[in-house]
Amino acid sequence: DARVTQTPRDKVTEMGQEVTMRCQPILGHNTVFWYRQTMMQGLELLAYFRNRAPLDDSGMPKDRFSAEMPDATLATLKIQPSEPRDSAVYFCASGLVHAGTGTEAFFGQGTRLTVV
Amino acid sequence: TQLLEQSPQFLSIQEGENLTVYCNSSSVFSSLQWYRQEPGEGPVLLVTVVTGGEVKKLKRLTFQFGDARKDSSLHITAAQTGDTGLYLCAGGTSGSRLTFGEGTQLTVNP
Numbered sequence: 001d002a003r004v005t006q007t008p009r010d011k012v013t014e015m016g017q018e019v020t021m022r023c024q025p026i027l028g029h030n031t032v033f034w035y036r037q038t039m040m041q042g043l044e045l046l047a048y049f050r051n052r053a054p055l056d057d058s059g060m061p062k063d064r065f066s067a068e069m070p071d072a073t074l075a076t077l078k079i080q081p082s083e084p085r086d087s088a089v090y091f092c093a094s095g096l097v098h099a100g101t102g103t104e105a106f107f108g109q110g111t112r113l114t115v116v
Numbered sequence: 117t118q119l120l121e122q123s124p125q126f127l128s129i130q131e132g133e134n135l136t137v138y139c140n141s142s143s144v145f146s147s148l149q150w151y152r153q154e155p156g157e158g159p160v161l162l163v164t165v166v167t168g169g170e171v172k173k174l175k176r177l178t179f180q181f182g183d184a185r186k187d188s189s190l191h192i193t194a195a196q197t198g199d200t201g202l203y204l205c206a207g208g209t210s211g212s213r214l215t216f217g218e219g220t221q222l223t224v225n226p
Contacts, residue, residue, distance in 0.1 A: 004158075031212050042218035043159075043204065050212055091158050101147040101166045102208025107158025 002026045006092050006108035013115055018080040021111045023092030024073055031103045032075045033093040034060075034067055037110070043091070049075065050097065082115045089113070119143070120207055120217035128223040132194055137220045139205035140187045147208040148181050148188040152201045153219070159204055195224045 005024040013019055025032050034046040047057035052069040069075045079086055089112050093105035120141045129135055147166045151159035163172050165181035165188065172179045178191040188205055205217045
């Protein structure tokens with residue numbers, strides 16, 4: 001049963017600390033998304049990759065957020081330094097690009113981040 | 117920026133009733149997807165529509181893509197308590213970008 005795996009499921013950290021979230025996409029998928037979900041903003045696209053290359057990270061605060069894909073089985077989202085306003089659920093999703101119509105996304109269970 | 121607006125934001129109905137959720141945009145999309153999300157979980161894909169005017173049915177759920185590929189609707193017939201959840205539409209482009217609406221929180225009461 002192929003699924004996207006995210007770790008950790010929950011993270012509580014103090015303001016100013018570094019936070020790293022990890023994602024294992026479904027094997028064979030060539031597109032990886034990072035989304036942030038809050039009650040106020042809904043699902044916001046932070047960044048996405050195709051074939052491990054970043055296509056768009058304009059949704060991320062560049063000064064503190066970074067997203068990478070060191071290899072095809074691992075995507076990371078890092079926040080340094082973290083702030084209370086970063087508290088949210090962060091979702092990773094993966095999918096296959098379909099010519100002309102885009103990508104259907106398969107989501108992980110998310111990482112619930114609380115910055116105190 | 118491509119924006120998707122969903123309406124209504126909240127919907128509370130009795131079991132057995134019918135309902136329609138709308139997803140509108142000023143942008144044209146290559147595809148329109150509908151997802152359902154339950155508490156503590158990630159969104160799960162329900163359907164993808166790609167052709168203007170396309171209608172797809174999934175048991176009691178009917179999805180329609182607007183002729184101009186800018187809007188979509190989800191109609192549920194005879195809602196059940198198990199239909200409760202957050203329904204999200206998402207617009208896809210050929211460049212992989214997937215933009216979500218803010219969602220419609222549906223509560224079906226017994």
